[in-house]
Amino acid sequence: MNKDWLKSLVTAWLGYWLFSSSAVAAQQCLDTVPDTTNERFETQLDGSLYEPQLGLLWFSCLYGQQWKDGECAGTAKRLSLAAAYGYADEVVLAGYSGWRLPNINELQSLVEWQCVNPAVNTDYFPEITSGYFWSASARNNHNDQPTILMVDFYNGRVRDALYLKGYLLLVRDM
Template identity: 40%
Template sequence: MRTYVVKILGLVCFFISYMAASQTCLPDFDADLTVDEFVDNADGTVTDESLGLVWMRCSLGQIWENETCTGDANELTWQQALQAAHGYEYAGQLGWRVPNIKELASLTERSCVRPAINELFFPNTYSDDYWTSTPSIVDPKRAWVIAFFNSSNSLKDKNLFVFTRLVKTAD
């Protein structure tokens, strides 16, 4: 009897963790309707033509291969993220930077959570905080982050380790 209960509890825990780890969207959300938002550049980047921005499809540290982001993303302090972006070359391009809060917020998909982003264009995005280049104007020790768990934003201590996605202005 005890073994049976342990097995049932194990299955319940598995399904709860699976459900918590997968993206959930409102019933009327249709990812295909948002395809026009970005142009796939076929090199691990997408262009948001309306904003004139080119985005890395993967988080910093992940690798774009076989049409998805693989590997583990890097967690960096705010200063490390800014330094990593400086001179960074990706897809044969320079000019990458940490996005400001408005730019990064433009990637959020408010119809979805865990992660709150269009996974068609940004697969395997962590449901966690991502740095922006926008510092706090009231506390020099903090900077703004966007939480791709639920599209929220908040101030975080610059010494915390947080994920990063880079952007550049389209040529």
């Protein structure tokens, strides 16, 4: 039996186990996978993150949290899609109005593919939680009914909105 093949198999199995096991309690990152989000953002002092390549400003705190003393304070809360849209329309964060729900591509661009639980760069989003996050994108399901898409920040995968509530990150165009 080829030892290199066996070593590759064991390495692949361990990687699969780390990324799929419900026993994983904290963020796990594989150094063998290139990072996808490092140095993409410019951190602002007001809790926002500027992404110059896309011209987007993200607010680093989740719904239910506030930017206070250089960090996100409070507890992230899930909310309905209608409440998420209402909140985005009214809120002023980092001195700006005009916040919105990100489309699915924008939201998934935050995924750090070398990590799980959460699959995000916690240097930029330190308080993000593994869970389902609302997007402003939908697809037609088999009944030609729109289904809202979400990103599961446990592993970065796009999912149909199977739940009545989700977490919220907001973005605005600059």
